[in-house]
Amino acid sequence: MSEMGTDGAALEQELERMLEIEKFEPPAEFRERALWSDPAIYEEAAADPVAWWTARSKELLDWDVEPTQGLDDSNPPFYKWFEDGRINASAQCLDRHVAAGNGGRVAYHWRGEEGERRDVTYAELLDSTRRFANALKDLGVEKGDVVGIYLPMIPEVAVAMLACARIGAIHNVVFGGFSAESVRERMEFSEAKALVTVDGARRKGKTAPIKQQVDEEMGGLGSLKTIVVIRSTGIECPMTEGRDVFFEEICAAADPECPAEPMEAEHPLFILYTSGSTASPKGILHTTGGYLTGVAATHRYVFDLRPETDVWWCAADVGWVTGHSYIVYGPLANGATSVMWEGAPDYPHKGAWWETVQDTGATILYAAPTAIRTFIKWGADIPAKYDLSSLRLLGSVGEPINPKAWLWYHQVIGGGRCPIVDTWWQTETGGIMITPLPGITATKPGSATTPFPGVSAEVVDERTGEPVAEGQGLLMLEKPWPSMLRTLYKEDDRFVETYFSKFGEERYLVGDAARRDKDGYFWVIGRIDDVVNVSGHRLSTAEVESAIVAHENVAEAAVIGQSDEDTGQAICAFVTLAGDTAPSEGLDAGIREEVAARIGK
Known part of the structure; x- marks a missing residue:
């Protein structure tokens, strides 16, 4: 691929040619070796989803008390899974792997902002987690208490999450890029008893004084008794006597032994706040047994994971659900070796990701389209310099x-040899819902294809709720699944109103528009409000964006609806041109023609 990577014109011609290919079958060699290669798995799961999910849970997890109950649907939409089972998320992610003789396996290849390298083994991660769990208990944190976590992408973020899980505390992680004001809001809503943060955080060579910023916002929070500070950058930071403690000191003084307490399957594992349609964020609540089942199964089988040989890289942040599910809980439950990346994609240089793939031998990469489009803008010659x-x-x-x-x-x-799994899911779903299976599914570029086995999804008419066999409508999840959110933290009524009011309390309203094609494949269009109505024609902004980006001189595009006297709404596009391309009237006309050709006039 290196020759094509350095010849932009040849690459562009090849991509244009490939746009005419409707489906990409799994490579024969991949299919032959895949964990799942028989399409019958879909029929097996559909025949009895509860039994199928229960079997996956017992296959992938080691329960302290194995559940005899599958789904309790007696009080919809407040569903429960595996209710009589007992399990500890920390033990599933750490103890059992160490006990099996895999303590020396690397859990995280951490790569720091300034090129630092740190390999953390399962045994080391377990030791740190035990110590911090005991330190939290010494600070008065008990089962059911909420602990806030506001950290950059450092291994201690996983330690903090797993230490909470070990003692039954509920963690509430806030994305490290959010403001201290956002942290305060989330700590206040959740009535957090403790907060774990850092002295400072690095981004592209600059250090932000995180602890100082936190202090400026945390005054008057009656529930917050302790702030634990990790010395990440070594900068000076204010410490309030009687409230603030250093992570390193309390861990050094803590008892190194901390048995994992078996938790009820429905014991809350974490809260993760996400944007709502109103001003206040929604506190998505996930519980232990069902969530672990969902993320372990999807991580293992969507990505065909071989923990003995694979090096997994989810290039997300733990502050989002993708990081919770596919940097911490899914990979660790499966005993995987992961890459954890602290910095920006272009720091210290634009080839940093590909250098990391080369150096770590990463075998699976899970990334956002935003990053991919950025790499397109930078040019194929950059990844071509590295061995991928x-x-x-x-x-x-x-x-x-x-x-x-x-x-x-x-x-x-991917060098034309790697299957792509284009996954759709949400903070609320906990894990992947719609996705190809790489050893089974023929993929279509831009389509998430079909639901994961055991997941029931439909595209429905937005007025009647009836399924749409082919065409556009609302995306719905029709049956409960183990990793689904249980409620909105302390807001049960809002939970029902947001997700289960449109078509009854047994059907989950996703909030996305989607369409199904003639093969039954799902094409997720975007949020329900990401649709513009031009002269009575409903157009997805995502579809228009895709059409614009298909032009050879376009790197990125964002589309919104704009009020128009004649048509009701008009399309307004913000376009980033590729490379050194200069704007011109001819280019404007060419982009319009591209949209007309792909969508219509």
Whole structure:
């Protein structure tokens, strides 16, 4: 692929040619070796989803008390899974792997902002987690208490989460890029008893004084008794006597032994706040047994994971659900070796990701289309400088990926040999819901394809709720699944109103528009409000964006609706041109023609 990578014109011609290919079958060699290669898995799961999920849970997890109950649907939409089972998430992610003789396996290849390298083994992660769990108990944190976590991408973020899980505390992680004001809001809503943060955080060579910023916002929070500070950058930071303690000191003084307490399957594991349609964020609540089942199963089988040989890289942040599920709980439950990346994609240089793939031997990469489009803008000659031959599978997450970006990812990063799993899911779903299975599914660039086994999804008419066999409508999840949110933290009424009021309390309203094609494949269009109505015609902004980006001189596009006297709404597009391309009237006309050709006038 290196020759094509350095010849932009040849690559562009190849991608244009490949846009005409409707389906990409799994490579024969991949299919032969895949964990799942028989399509009968879908029929097996559909015949009895509860029994199927229960079997996956017992296959992938070691329960302290194995559940005899599957789904309790007696009080919809407040569903419960595996209710009589007992399990500890920390023990599933750490203790059992160490006990099996895999303590020396690397859990995280951490790569720091300034090029630091730190390999953390399962045994080391377990030791740190035990110590911090005991330290939290010494600070008065008990089962059911909420602990806030506001950290950059450092291994201690996993330690903090797993230490909470070990003692039954509920963690509430806030994305490290959010403001201290956002942290306060989330700590206040959740009535957090403790907060774990850092002295400072680095981004592109600059250090932000995180602890100082936190202090400026945390005054008057009656529930917050302790702030634990990790010395990450070594900068000076204010410490309030009687409230603030250093992570390193309390861990050094803590008892190194801390048995994991078996938790009820429905014991809350974490809260994760996400944007709502109103001003206040929604506190998505996930519980232990069902969530672990969902993320362990999807991580293992969507990505065909071989923990003995694979090096997994989910290039997300733990502050989002993708990081919870596919940097911490899913990979660790499966005993995987992961890459944990602290910095920005272009720091210290634009080839930093590909250098990391080369150095770690990463075999699976799971990234967002936003990142992929950025790499397209930078040019294929950058990844062409590195050896990416270790990669065997690629994934996409976070938003629909346009076909051209899919093909670039496939050809330039995957060398044309790596299947791509384009996944759809949400904070609320806990784990992947719609996705190809790489050893089974023929993929279509831009489509998330079909639901994961055991997941029931439909596209329905927005007025009647009736399924749409082919066409556009609302995306619905029709049956409960183990990793689903249980409620909105302390807001049961809002939970029902937001997700289960439109078509009854047994059908989950996703909030996304989607369409199904003639083969039954799902194409997620975007949020329900990401649709513009032009002269009575409903157009997805994502579809228009994909059409614009298909133009050879376009790197990125964002589309919104704009009020128009004649048509009701008009399309307004913000376009980033590729390379050194200059704007011109001719280029404007060419982009319009591209949209007309792909969508219509």
